[in-house]
Amino acid sequence: MPALDQHKIEQIIGVLLRAGVALAVLVVLAGGVLYLGRYGEEPAKYRSFHGENAHLLSVAGTADAAFGGDPAAIIQLGLLILIATPIARVIFSVFAFAAGRDRLYVGITLIVLAILLASLLGLVQAK
Amino acid sequence: MNLLESSVLIWLVSAVAGFLGALTGLGGGVVVTPVLTLLFGVNLRYAMGASLVSVIATSSAAASAYLREGFSNIRIGMFLEIATTLGAVVGAFLAPHVPSAGLAILLGLVLLHSAYLSTLPRRPSETTAVADALAERLRLGSTYPTPDGDRRYQVRRVKGGFAMMTGAGIISGLLGIGSGAFKVIAMDQIMRIPFKVSTTTSNFMIGVTAAASAGVYLHRGYIDPVLAMPVMLGVTAGSLLGARSLAGAQPRVLRLVFGVVVGLLALEMIYSGMTGKF
Numbered sequence: 001m002p003a004l005d006q007h008k009i010e011q012i013i014g015v016l017l018r019a020g021v022a023l024a025v026l027v028v029l030a031g032g033v034l035y036l037g038r039y040g041e042e043p044a045k046y047r048s049f050h051g052e053n054a055h056l057l058s059v060a061g062t063a064d065a066a067f068g069g070d071p072a073a074i075i076q077l078g079l080l081i082l083i084a085t086p087i088a089r090v091i092f093s094v095f096a097f098a099a100g101r102d103r104l105y106v107g108i109t110l111i112v113l114a115i116l117l118a119s120l121l122g123l124v125q126a127k
Numbered sequence: 128m129n130l131l132e133s134s135v136l137i138w139l140v141s142a143v144a145g146f147l148g149a150l151t152g153l154g155g156g157v158v159v160t161p162v163l164t165l166l167f168g169v170n171l172r173y174a175m176g177a178s179l180v181s182v183i184a185t186s187s188a189a190a191s192a193y194l195r196e197g198f199s200n201i202r203i204g205m206f207l208e209i210a211t212t213l214g215a216v217v218g219a220f221l222a223p224h225v226p227s228a229g230l231a232i233l234l235g236l237v238l239l240h241s242a243y244l245s246t247l248p249r250r251p252s253e254t255t256a257v258a259d260a261l262a263e264r265l266r267l268g269s270t271y272p273t274p275d276g277d278r279r280y281q282v283r284r285v286k287g288g289f290a291m292m293t294g295a296g297i298i299s300g301l302l303g304i305g306s307g308a309f310k311v312i313a314m315d316q317i318m319r320i321p322f323k324v325s326t327t328t329s330n331f332m333i334g335v336t337a338a339a340s341a342g343v344y345l346h347r348g349y350i351d352p353v354l355a356m357p358v359m360l361g362v363t364a365g366s367l368l369g370a371r372s373l374a375g376a377q378p379r380v381l382r383l384v385f386g387v388v389v390g391l392l393a394l395e396m397i398y399s400g401m402t403g404k405f
Contacts (some may be wrong), residue, residue: 010201017187017334023365024184030132032356040131044353046169070403075352079180079359083341085187086334093205104265109205112335115212119219119342 009096013089020085024078031066031074040073061122087116130353133137135310137167138357145185145365151385157241159358160234161392164405169354171405172226175303176349177301179337181362182305186334188363189370199327200269203282203320211310212339214296222301231400234302237391241308245386254280255319261285261303264316271324288318289363301338303349305333 056076057063065073090113097105128136144158159181163174222230258268258281265285270277282288291313299306307329314325344350401404 010199011147013201019195021184021188021363024361028356028359031352033130033359035353035356036131036134040129040134042130044128044130046133046163046167046173046351056352057348072352074275075356076350079269079350079352080345082180082187082359083338083345086338088181090205090208090335091188105202105205108209111134111203112212115133115209115216116335116339119216120340122342122346 009093009110013096016092017085017089019086020081024082024085027078028075028080029078030078031071031078035071035075036070087113087120090116133167134353134357137354138398139362141181141361142308142365142368143356145181145362146366146369147365147385148362149185149189149366149369151245151382152240157238158360158389158392161238161396163354163358164231165392165395165399171231172349173351175230176235176344177303177358178352178357179303179341179344180350180355181359182303182337183334183341184359184363185366186266186305186330186332186337188367189330197347198271198323199331200324201266201321201331202269203314203318203326204266204268204300204326204332206265207289207310207313208335210292210333211290211296211336214293214298215300215336215339216296216300216343218297218300219347220300221297222349223347225301227405228400228403230302231257231405232397233298234304235393235395235397235400237302237304237306237308238389240394242324242390242393244308245382245389254321255283256281257283259283259285269324271321272301278321280324281319283319284317288313291317295308296336296339299333299336300343303340303344305337307333354379 053072055065056073059080062073062076062080065076090109094106094109094113098111140162141159144162148158157178159178160171160174163169163177164171169177225233262268262285264281267282267285268280270279272278288348292310295306295309298304298309307326310329310332311322311325314320314328320328340351364366
């Protein structure tokens, strides 16, 4: 792949990442304002580890609750968008390398993508 | 302290951490965990989850700026991400089986190492003109911009770098940090990649590495949205501000001061871990 193409691709990836972070920040902020508006007066407790609410452990559960207006789920949805930004970059890179007919790097990028999705698979299968 | 007050306070502290982390190049996420656990009494595993999320935010937000300058090498990054993501998943799966005290001491040691690095002057190591066979096959060499035009560089000891990256990934998954310092060592010291290319490529890789363990963390319930919210918003705001006021300069005094603060946090972390406070 010519060097110029690669730099062009990197620019697009940069814009993609920044847009993802901006969206994540907005969603987390919205959820945070809602959450603090509702529960801000309650005592803060971060001390004990008990695992988060079961429905927030899966993508589907989080999305369902978030669109139902649950503030904690809206925050969690924003965090999921954030976690998705580097994954979106990897997916985009697969196509970019494929467009450059770079089979070796399409393969390498698919391996990385497989590892990322395997990690997230635990998310998809709700406990 | 009610939730609103503690959220505002945690946001402020995270913003300062992000700002100093970006300004000194140490990364904001790395000091968030000790501050949350030592000052706010947050559970270590929640703190690790919040830190991990903010690491992704800083990596993704800063990557676009670095990419535009044409320093980072996307092939090197993608190839080595096989190692870091595998390591991160392994680390994240191991984390629940390591006692909190052990994690605290390990984090303290990693922080101590970061503090030590921050006191050293940044001396770029020698680059190489000869690629090893594997680097040749993977076409890892590229060019980077200098004042005198683009300069070519080659890559050596790919296997050694790959092994070090696996270790960096495990540390990242275990502790919820970006472990950028180890990534830079792998590229700069072992693979002889130019320093500027190493640091920017490392920053680029951190987000993908963290995303690999974030899946496991989320599933395990280590990411508490109520805590992660002010941490993520604070670190992102602080590090964007820090990156903007950086403008290529490396303020030496600030690095030293921040290094000392990180060192003290590290010692406190190790001490607390050893005396069973976690």
